[in-house]
Amino acid sequence: MTARYLRTECPKCPEWQGAFCSRIANGLACVLGPLPCAERIEANVTARDTQVGGDHYKTVAVQPWDVVDTWPLEQRIGYYRGGALKYIMRMGSKDQNAVEIAKGKHYLEKLLEVLK
Numbered sequence: 001m002t003a004r005y006l007r008t009e010c011p012k013c014p015e016w017q018g019a020f021c022s023r024i025a026n027g028l029a030c031v032l033g034p035l036p037c038a039e040r041i042e043a044n045v046t047a048r049d050t051q052v053g054g055d056h057y058k059t060v061a062v063q064p065w066d067v068v069d070t071w072p073l074e075q076r077i078g079y080y081r082g083g084a085l086k087y088i089m090r091m092g093s094k095d096q097n098a099v100e101i102a103k104g105k106h107y108l109e110k111l112l113e114v115l116k
Contacts, residue, residue: 047110052103053095065110076114083107 048065057063068079087104091097 047106047113050106052106053099069114073114077111080107080111080114084111 048063051058057065068076071079084104084107087100087107091100091104094100095103
């Protein structure tokens with residue numbers, strides 16, 4: 001689990017995703033400046049609780065990581081390592097560099113959880 005700052009509400013923030021600010025969750029500075037929300041809660045959030053770059057996985061009943069987590073440990077490790085490598089290697093060719101690195105970091109966070 002990774003400690004992250006969650007916001008209870010941030011209606012002005014374009015990065016707000018219903019339960020958290022995606023920029024702050026990914027270690028980036030808030031687009032509105034230094035912590036515009038008066039309240040923030042430090043909580044334990046797993047990698048599965050967040051998504052970098054949209055909500056397309058959060059809207060399905062069974063997320064791909066739920067399926068992967070049923071695999072044997074060696075296969076899970078390989079999958080999450082490969083996911084991290086993919087985003088780091090393609091940096092600059094699809095999304096903005098910071099987004100690609102944030103996606104790779106997300107896979108590495110999940111890998112750390114699997115290894116613990």
